[in-house]
Amino acid sequence: MSGGVPQDEAVDVLIAGAGPAGLTLAGELARAGVRALVLERDPQPPGFCRGFNLNARSLELLGRRGLADRFLAEGPTVPTTAFVGTSRLDLAAMRTGHPYVLGIPQTRVEELLAEWAVSSGARLVRGRSLTGLRQDADGVTVETDGAGGPATVRCRWLAGCDGSRSTVRKATGTGFPGTPARRFTLLGDVVLTDPSAVPFGPHTGPGGRSVFAIPRPGHVRLLTEDPAPPQDPHEPVPLKTFQQAVDAALGRQAEIAEALWLTRFGDAARLAERFRTGRVLLAGDAAHIHPPAGAIGVNAAIDDAVNLGWKLALVTRGQAPDTLLDTYHDERHAAGLRLLRNTRAQAVLAQAKGDEDLLAPVRDLLAELASDGDTAGPLAEAITAVATRYPASGDPRHPWAGKMVPDVPLGGDGGDGLAALLARSPGGGALLLDGAAGTDALTAAALPWADRVTVARTRADALAGARAVLVRPDGHAAWTGAAQAPADEAAEELRTGLTRWFGHPTRTPGAA
Numbered sequence: 001m002s003g004g005v006p007q008d009e010a011v012d013v014l015i016a017g018a019g020p021a022g023l024t025l026a027g028e029l030a031r032a033g034v035r036a037l038v039l040e041r042d043p044q045p046p047g048f049c050r051g052f053n054l055n056a057r058s059l060e061l062l063g064r065r066g067l068a069d070r071f072l073a074e075g076p077t078v079p080t081t082a083f084v085g086t087s088r089l090d091l092a093a094m095r096t097g098h099p100y101v102l103g104i105p106q107t108r109v110e111e112l113l114a115e116w117a118v119s120s121g122a123r124l125v126r127g128r129s130l131t132g133l134r135q136d137a138d139g140v141t142v143e144t145d146g147a148g149g150p151a152t153v154r155c156r157w158l159a160g161c162d163g164s165r166s167t168v169r170k171a172t173g174t175g176f177p178g179t180p181a182r183r184f185t186l187l188g189d190v191v192l193t194d195p196s197a198v199p200f201g202p203h204t205g206p207g208g209r210s211v212f213a214i215p216r217p218g219h220v221r222l223l224t225e226d227p228a229p230p231q232d233p234h235e236p237v238p239l240k241t242f243q244q245a246v247d248a249a250l251g252r253q254a255e256i257a258e259a260l261w262l263t264r265f266g267d268a269a270r271l272a273e274r275f276r277t278g279r280v281l282l283a284g285d286a287a288h289i290h291p292p293a294g295a296i297g298v299n300a301a302i303d304d305a306v307n308l309g310w311k312l313a314l315v316t317r318g319q320a321p322d323t324l325l326d327t328y329h330d331e332r333h334a335a336g337l338r339l340l341r342n343t344r345a346q347a348v349l350a351q352a353k354g355d356e357d358l359l360a361p362v363r364d365l366l367a368e369l370a371s372d373g374d375t376a377g378p379l380a381e382a383i384t385a386v387a388t389r390y391p392a393s394g395d396p397r398h399p400w401a402g403k404m405v406p407d408v409p410l411g412g413d414g415g416d417g418l419a420a421l422l423a424r425s426p427g428g429g430a431l432l433l434d435g436a437a438g439t440d441a442l443t444a445a446a447l448p449w450a451d452r453v454t455v456a457r458t459r460a461d462a463l464a465g466a467r468a469v470l471v472r473p474d475g476h477a478a479w480t481g482a483a484q485a486p487a488d489e490a491a492e493e494l495r496t497g498l499t500r501w502f503g504h505p506t507r508t509p510g511a512a
Contacts, residue, residue: 011037012316014142014155016130016168020106021284021301022161023113023124028309030120031065032427034316037153038122039144041129041162048189048261051106051295052214053081056091057385058299059098060404061306064475066423068098070112075103081294083383084349087367093377096386097407106298133158133171135279157312158280161305164270166286174282175273178289178340181266183351184226184233185292188242191219191258198222198246198254205251219260224249226264237262267291267347269340275329283308288336293346294383300339303385304332310473313427319452320503331390342383393497394480398466404475411435411457421456422475428452429478429502430471431494436460437467437483445491448505449498470497 013029015022018040029036054062054071062068077100079092092099118124128146135141140158144151160168169176192198198220204210214221224245239259247253272287284301308328314320349363369375381387392402400406407417421430431446433439435457446455453470463469467490470479479497481490499505 011035011153011155013037013157013159013312014039014140014153015159015161016142016166017041017161017163017284017286018110018114018124018126019161019163019284019301020109020113020298021286021305022159023110023117024302024305025159025161025283025309025312026122026124027065027113027117027120028306028427029313029316030117030122032310032313032317033121034313036117036122037155038117038124039128039130039153040124040126041146043127043147045107045110048263049105049107051298052103052216053295053298054102054104054109054302055081055296055299055384055386056094056096056098056100057388058302059102060096060386061302061474063097063407063419064422064473065116066420067112067116068419070116071104071109072102074108074112077102083294083370084346084366085363087363087370089370089380089383090376091380091384093373094380094384094386095377096381096404109298130162130167133168133280140279156279156316159308159312160280160282160286161284161301162286164285164289166282168280169272169282169286172274172277172280174277176270177273178270179268179344181233181268183347184229184264184266186224186226186237186242186245186262186264188222188237188246188256188262189216189219189260190222190242190256190262191260193255193257195220198250203250205249207248207251209249211246211249211254222246229264229266233264233266235264237264265292267344269344271333271336271340275333276325281308281312281325281328283332287332288339290340290343291347293343293350296339296343296384299385300335303335303388306474307332310427310429314452314503317427324501324503327391335385335388338382339385346383388476390476392476392478392480393500394470394493395466395482395485398477398480398482399464400466400469400477401480402477405432405469405471405477408432408462409459411459418471418475421454422471422473425454425473427473428454429473431455432463432469432471433457434461434463434467434483438487439468441487441491442468442481442494445494446498449502451506452502453498468494470494470501472501 012035015038026036026038059068079100080088081101083089128144131145132143139156142153160166198213202210202212211224269290275282283304311324315322389402407419410416466480467483468481472478478501
């Protein structure tokens with residue numbers, strides 16, 4: 001949708017940026033009944049594709065929204081992915097419902113997310129950029145510009161999902177510390193005169209430099225080190241410069257007949273000091289940038305947005321205090337630190353040093369761990385963020401404590417599982433009760449939160465030894481009730497967890 005902004009229309013949350021973070025957040029909010037407006041500075045979706053995958057973590061999150069099958073229908077799944085050197089991560093060894101990576105262009109990911117967001121009730125306006133903001137105790141006044149001239153929009157909350165050079169982040173004065181780019185890579189989606197000149201995979205020339213080729217329908221993606229990046233790395237990459245860099249790395253000519261997209265990216269790693277400043281929040285590349293190892297950028301953006309979405313929905317609807325949003329910073333800033341550590345480590349290990357390669361033993365060790373049956377799964381889960389664990393209460397020894405709860409089967413003959421239950425509960429969570437355990441006290445304790453938490457019995461012994469599990473809207477376990485705990489103690493623990501993650505209880509009929 002293009003055109004002006006709804007200056008007279010009530011906006012709960014304004015989202016700057018229609019990338020994966022902004023569109024996912026818009027869908028999360030709209031499905032929960034929150035009025036969301038997305039402003040995108042570019043008048044049309046990009047004509048190029050930055051990435052080509054969704055990992056298991058994203059598919060688990062999308063599965064809790066009933067969306068995973070839409071994405072899985074778009075491309076192939078592969079049970080391994082590139083790691084360090086020539087080694088590969090064994091994704092099939094992960095404990096997840098999606099033990100693979102999905103091959104899907106980022107452009108298509110954004111199309112599907114936009115369709116979901118708009119069909120859920122979000123509004124998307126292209127060709128209008130955010131130019132400034134002023135926040136006060138009640139909301140944020142956003143200054144915008146685009147077709148039709150400047151305009152202001154008043155919203156209750158503002159989410160900056162506007163990329164690595166985020167206007168929102170800069171306007172709040174939020175620091176973006178980290179390490180600057182020290183190495184730059186040239187990327188080109190090109191048509192070769194002879195498509196067989198650079199087949200799939202790495203090609204190292206006589207000088208030790210290499211070109212990595214990824215064939216795509218109708219073209220090939222070539223990546224090679226930029227031997228002489230300009231002072232401003234955002235300068236356009238001329239075709240002549242790219243051709244020379246490729247030929248020099250190969251030690252031979254691979255004539256380019258046409259360039260579809262040429263760009264340059266670096267290995268900078270930065271993390272915003274704060275993901276929340278009053279009524280302004282950051283997500284995606286606006287909150288963190290990192291080396292492209294593992295192609296995890298889209299996935300981290302979706303992860304941010306899902307974590308923020310259900311919390312912002314509860315706060316906006318007045319069901320939870322705004323302190324709940326502080327947990328967004330706490331959880332995703334910590335996840336950002338792990339993301340930067342993992343991608344920086346892989347980037348360093350990718351820098352071979354010829355005969356003086358002091359990192360070769362480290363690469364060999366990690367390659368061994370990536371293929372060993374005892375360590376392959378945990379390593380892959382750590383690198384792909386499948387192992388993400390958030391703070392939780394209850395039994396700390398339970399294997400699901402703070403982690404994504406598997407798609408456990410529910411009681412009855414309908415065949416439904418947890419994922420389907422969460423997909424039917426916009427913005428809400430679930431209390432899973434073991435079908436073989438006595439749980440009347442827990443059911444009664446959860447009743448004041450019935451408008452936000454659905455109580456469901458699972459099949460007997462489906463909760464890995466727990467009596468009950470409180471599941472957040474993003475699918476993570478917020479509380480696990482030990483089977484041996486006294487009923488009244490478990491009920492009190494549950495009420496504490498419900499208040500922390502779902503806000504104040506609703507007064508029930510007959511209550512004093």
